[in-house]
Amino acid sequence: MNIAIRLFLGYFLIVGVAAWFVISIFAKEVEPGVRQATEETLVDTANILAALAADDLASGKIAKGRFAAAVNEALQRKPNALIWGVTKASVDARIHVTDSKGVVVFDSAGVSVSADFSQWRDVARVLRGEYGARSTRDDPADPQSSSMYVAAPVMRQGTLIGVLSVSKPTATLMPYAERARDRVMRAGLVLLAISAVIGLAFTLWLTWSLNRLRDYALAVADGEKVTAPVVGGRQLSVLARSLASMRERLDGKQYVENYVQSLAHELKSPLTAVRAAAELLQEDPSAADRQHFASNIAEQAERMQLIIERLLALARVEQLQAPEERREIDLAALVRTTLDSRADQLAARRLTVGIDLAPPNSAPIPVTGDPFLLQQALGNLIDNAIAFSAEGGEITVRIGAANPLCEVSVRDRGPGVPDYALPHLFERFYSLPRPATGRKSTGLGLAFVREVAKVHGGHADIANHPEGGALARLVLPVA
Numbered sequence: 415m416n417i418a419i420r421l422f423l424g425y426f427l428i429v430g431v432a433a434w435f436v437i438s439i440f441a442k443e444v445e446p447g448v449r450q451a452t453e454e455t456l457v458d459t460a461n462i463l464a465a466l467a468a469d470d471l472a473s474g475k476i477a478k479g480r481f482a483a484a485v486n487e488a489l490q491r492k493p494n495a496l497i498w499g500v501t502k503a504s505v506d507a508r509i510h511v512t513d514s515k516g517v518v519v520f521d522s523a524g525v526s527v528s529a530d531f532s533q534w535r536d537v538a539r540v541l542r543g544e545y546g547a548r549s550t551r552d553d554p555a556d557p558q559s560s561s562m563y564v565a566a567p568v569m570r571q572g573t574l575i576g577v578l579s580v581s582k583p584t585a586t587l588m589p590y591a592e593r594a595r596d597r598v599m600r601a602g603l604v605l606l607a608i609s610a611v612i613g614l615a616f617t618l619w620l621t622w623s624l625n626r627l628r629d630y631a632l633a634v635a636d637g638e639k640v641t642a643p644v645v646g647g648r649q650l651s652v653l654a655r656s657l658a659s660m661r662e663r664l665d666g667k668q669y670v671e672n673y674v675q676s677l678a679h680e681l682k683s684p685l686t687a688v689r690a691a692a693e694l695l696q697e698d699p700s701a702a703d704r705q706h707f708a709s710n711i712a713e714q715a716e717r718m719q720l721i722i723e724r725l726l727a728l729a730r731v732e733q734l735q736a737p738e739e740r741r742e743i744d745l746a747a748l749v750r751t752t753l754d755s756r757a758d759q760l761a762a763r764r765l766t767v768g769i770d771l772a773p774p775n776s777a778p779i780p781v782t783g784d785p786f787l788l789q790q791a792l793g794n795l796i797d798n799a800i801a802f803s804a805e806g807g808e809i810t811v812r813i814g815a816a817n818p819l820c821e822v823s824v825r826d827r828g829p830g831v832p833d834y835a836l837p838h839l840f841e842r843f844y845s846l847p848r849p850a851t852g853r854k855s856t857g858l859g860l861a862f863v864r865e866v867a868k869v870h871g872g873h874a875d876i877a878n879h880p881e882g883g884a885l886a887r888l889v890l891p892v893a
Contacts (some may be wrong), residue, residue, distance in 0.1 A: 429609040437602035445591040452587055453547060453564060456580050459507070460566035464578040467511055467520075472570045476511055476520045477527070485509055485522050500589045508561070510579040511568065512537055519576070531579070536565035540577045543567075549584070560584040688714045742893050743785050744778040745820060746771060746813050752792045753811070756800065763850075764806045772814035779815045780893040783870045788890075791866040791874075794859035795824045795886045801848045801855070802828035802884060819872070820892050827883040831876065839876050840864045863888065 463485075470479035488505055495502040511520035516532025531537045539546035546565040553559040561581045568576040691707040691714075699707070746769075753760075753767055760767060781788070799809045803826045810825045829849060831839065838844045845857035860876070863886075867874040872890040879885045 429613065430606060433602055433606050433609065437598060445588075445595075448587050448591045448594065449562065449584070452582060453562060456547075456562065456564035456582060457566070460564045460578055460580045463509060463580065464566040464568045467578055468568050468570050468575070471511060471513075471519070471568050471576050482520060489522060497590070499593060502586075506583055506586045508581045510581070512577045512579075514541070514575055516541060516577070531577075534563070534579075536563040536579050537577045540565045540567050541574070543574075546577070546579075558585050558588075685714075685718070739784045739786070740782055741785065742780045742782055743788065745781050745822065745890075746778060748785065748789060749792060749811055749813060749822060752789050752796060755793065756796055759797075759800050760809075763800060763803065765800060765803055766808050768808065768810045770810060770812040772812060779813060779820050781820060781870075781890045782893040783890070787866045787869070791863045791888060792822060792824075794863050795822075795888060798859065798886065799824050799826040799828075799884075801850070802826050804828060804849070815892055818892055819889055821887050821889045823885055823887045825879055825883055825885045830878040830882060831884050836876065836878075840874070 466484075467476060467481045470476040470481040473479070476482065489507075491505055493502050493505065507522075509520070509522040510518055510526060510531065512518050512531050516530060516534075516537050518526045518529045518531055521527050532541065534550075535548040536546035548563045549560055550563065551557065551560045561583050563579050563581045565577050565579040567574050568578050688711050691710045695704060695707050749769065753769075796809070796811075803809060807827045809827075810823075812823045812825070814821055814823075831846070835844075835846055840860050840863075841857075842861045843857035845854035847854050860874070863874045867888055867890065870890050872888065874886070874888050876884060876886045
């Protein structure tokens with residue numbers, strides 16, 4: 415299972431269980447809360463009515479006096495009150511009044527007069543001078559028939575003369591409890607939905623950060639030049655920097671090993687030639703031979719120096735993740751400057767150079783990068799074209815742009831590249847013999863061009879032109 419899905423499910427499971435627990439507690443507490451609030455109201459009502467009933471109960475007129483008439487009139491009223499979305503259409507209270515022995519002397523429903531209520535909890539406790547309340551089902555088999563009873567003492571000159579009990583059917587309270595429960599459940603569902611959105615956003619953010627780290631690690635494994643990502647959170651940023659540091663150390667170690675091996679291999683032939691010439695010089699050859707051997711030593715020393723210089727330049731570029739200097743450069747002007755620096759070489763081979771702008775007379779093509787590195791890369795392409803061109807031939811440099819890329823292509827009219835050599839031209843130390851001299855170069859120039867192109871976010875390639883000769887391209891992003 416994807417780690418993002420695991421994170422989301424784990425987060426949502428924790429939040430869901432917590433939300434369910436809280437909602438469940440709230441839902442279970444709604445009905446008791448409504449009952450408690452109602453009981454508190456019934457306490458006030460019972461005590462007020464007990465005070466109003468005291469005169470009639472003391473005079474023996476409780477069943478037909480002013481109190482009974484007022485209660486009966488109140489019970490006939492139609493309040494039509496809209497209470498929190500629930501309509502109350504009738505007065506649902508029931509009132510009992512007992513004498514000091516607990517015998518009912520007034521019942522607003524008219525069904526319990528003369529009944530002995532002295533054993534009911536509400537009446538019995540008040541007769542003992544305590545707070546009395548109870549909840550009783552009218553039908554023992556029907557929980558919806560339950561009623562709440564709250565009793566209050568009827569006092570006359572400090573003497574207990576009876577008990578007034580007010581009852582309220584629990585069924586009339588249920589709409590409020592159910593409405594409150596529904597609101598709690600809806601709020602809980604909204605909370606879960608919001609939690610899910612937050613969890614999804616967090617998961618996507620974390621997944622995005624982890625994916626950037628993954629892509630960076632894969633790019634490093636493929637040998638690409640990439641910058642360590644700056645991802646969200648301190649721990650992930652530290653991990654990214656640690657990966658970058660580890661990559662640099664591993665690359666550095668392997669890099670040094672590869673270069674030492676390559677350098678040792680490439681210097682072996684020149685050193686062998688120098689050693690052989692030196693041994694022959696010790697045998698006191700003729701003056702002509704001495705001159706030949708000395709020239710050979712100088713030539714091989716120059717070759718070793720060139721290999722070391724170019725290898726150091728290539729090593730420096732390969733370690734770059736981005737150009738050290740960035741500025742906007744006119745590509746056409748850079749090409750002309752590079753050609754001017756090769757004027758003597760072109761003249762020595764009697765080569766002509768044609769510069770082709772595509773489209774003609776177009777605006778300058780700007781690129782952003784290091785002018786020194788780009789000029790060196792272009793110089794290597796032009797040097798190759800000079801080396802493989804026939805004397806008196808022509809070189810064509812074409813500059814074109816098609817957003818978001820631009821390219822410089824250098825074409826010679828030489829013999830072209832053998833098919834077997836095309837896949838290896840950008841490898842270090844791979845070189846083909848020059849037609850004019852039969853000698854090979856250091857084999858580092860095209861590798862340098864490729865690395866410069868990669869540092870600038872582009873690429874380089876070489877192919878044979880359909881009309882003859884080789885076509886080398888340096889492709890770069892437009893500024």
